[in-house]
Amino acid sequence: MSYRIPFNKPALIGPELGYIADSVRSGHISGDGKYTKLCHQQLETWFGVKKALLTTNCTHALEMSAILLDLQPGDEVIVPSFTFVSTVNAFVLRGAKPVFADIRPDTLNIDETLLPGLITERTRAIVPVHYAGVGCVMDAIMPLAQRHNLTVIEDNAHGLFGRYNDQWLGTFGALATQSFHETKNFSCGEGGALLINDEALVERAEIIREKGTNRSRFFRGMVDKYTWVDVGSSYLPSEVLAAYLYAQFEASEAIQNKRAQIWNRYQQHLSEWAQSHDVRLPTVPENCEQAYHMFYMLLPSLEIRTQLINHLKERGILAVFHYLPLHLSDMGQQFGGSPGDCPVTEEMSDRLLRLPFFYDLSEQDQMEVIHALWSFEEG
Ligand SMILES: *Cc1c(COP(=O)(O)O)cnc(C)c1O
Numbered sequence: 001m002s003y004r005i006p007f008n009k010p011a012l013i014g015p016e017l018g019y020i021a022d023s024v025r026s027g028h029i030s031g032d033g034k035y036t037k038l039c040h041q042q043l044e045t046w047f048g049v050k051k052a053l054l055t056t057n058c059t060h061a062l063e064m065s066a067i068l069l070d071l072q073p074g075d076e077v078i079v080p081s082f083t084f085v086s087t088v089n090a091f092v093l094r095g096a097k098p099v100f101a102d103i104r105p106d107t108l109n110i111d112e113t114l115l116p117g118l119i120t121e122r123t124r125a126i127v128p129v130h131y132a133g134v135g136c137v138m139d140a141i142m143p144l145a146q147r148h149n150l151t152v153i154e155d156n157a158h159g160l161f162g163r164y165n166d167q168w169l170g171t172f173g174a175l176a177t178q179s180f181h182e183t184k185n186f187s188c189g190e191g192g193a194l195l196i197n198d199e200a201l202v203e204r205a206e207i208i209r210e211k212g213t214n215r216s217r218f219f220r221g222m223v224d225k226y227t228w229v230d231v232g233s234s235y236l237p238s239e240v241l242a243a244y245l246y247a248q249f250e251a252s253e254a255i256q257n258k259r260a261q262i263w264n265r266y267q268q269h270l271s272e273w274a275q276s277h278d279v280r281l282p283t284v285p286e287n288c289e290q291a292y293h294m295f296y297m298l299l300p301s302l303e304i305r306t307q308l309i310n311h312l313k314e315r316g317i318l319a320v321f322h323y324l325p326l327h328l329s330d331m332g333q334q335f336g337g338s339p340g341d342c343p344v345t346e347e348m349s350d351r352l353l354r355l356p357f358f359y360d361l362s363e364q365d366q367m368e369v370i371h372a373l374w375s376f377e378e379g
Pocket of ligand 1: 084
């Protein structure tokens with residue numbers, strides 16, 4: 001069925017189509033042309049990372065990270081159970097064993113207090129996910145990782161322009177991954193980026209992204225022929241996609257301001273209702289500036305959530321739940337996951353509901369969503 005108010009709609013700012021036409025007319029539509037370079041520069045300037053590389057998606061940026069780690073069979077990587085499957089699959093693909101950590105009940109981010117108990121001699125990395133663009137407790141995670149010589153890879157798919165203690169999300173770990181899927185704040189349909197904060201990883205990341213060749217160095221005139229030097233794959237997006245993305249980057253302020261406005265309007269009009277219905281709205285700690293990626297609510301129970309989804313559906317509004325606990329999935333159970341391992345994840349996964357949230361959501365439509373919630377009576 002189609003909904004009058006969908007959950008998501010990809011943003012079209014305006015200049016995207018002109019930039020795409022420009023890239024096509026230029027005769028260079030494969031990767032690493034003018035628009036890709038503009039995107040790299042923009043990301044590097046905004047966040048001060050050593051290197052930014054566009055990728056075909058966030059999943060592939062995570063896979064590049066896993067290749068960079070040189071994982072050996074039996075190596076362990078600590079991940080939250082409450083995340084998208086790619087956060088984990090990328091490392092499993094390289095033969096690592098995922099170790100699932102539970103989340104904090106307030107921000108739904110990986111519970112840093114559990115990490116010391118999960119680290120073993122085989123642990124190689126921690127992958128914090130900044131859920132809903134609100135920072136994980138990096139104050140605890142970074143020193144712990146340093147003490148145990150672990151690499152931190154931030155899955156920052158939700159968190160572009162979020163900050164923790166006045167520092168950009170995506171600049172804490174040696175590596176961070178971004179998504180430009182159509183559901184994210186900035187999009188080109190399918191796309192991503194690897195942000196590199198550890199200078200020592202830059203050259204090899206370029207090689208892995210270019211099929212295991214030193215093609216990037218060749219184009220910069222640093223070697224006189226290019227050849228196969230390492231393992232690798234093909235992770236470059238087409239210029240056509242980079243052109244679309246760059247138009248969105250140029251509109252970053254408008255996009256983020258609009259999303260902040262939508263987020264604040266939900267918060268403002270729903271806080272009283274939430275209190276009287278035993279519903280919890282998102283928690284954003286004092287030291288976090290969120291990225292305005294989503295607006296979720298925690299309902300009192302799975303049953304009430306189902307009733308509310310149907311209530312909204314009858315009014316043409318699509319609201320959706322989110323991640324199912326990965327430790328309880330078929331694959332997660334093969335890695336030893338079982339019920340009760342991550343109780344907070346298991347509970348929140350049942351209670352969480354996301355409201356329509358996208359750049360083009362009009363005030364009128366948003367107020368309709370709000371009024372529909374106000375009219376909800378649990379049966
Ligand atoms: C969207 C998302 C991904 C995957 O992004 P793709 O670009 O679709 O590969 C990974 N991790 C998280 C947390 C996400 O939200």
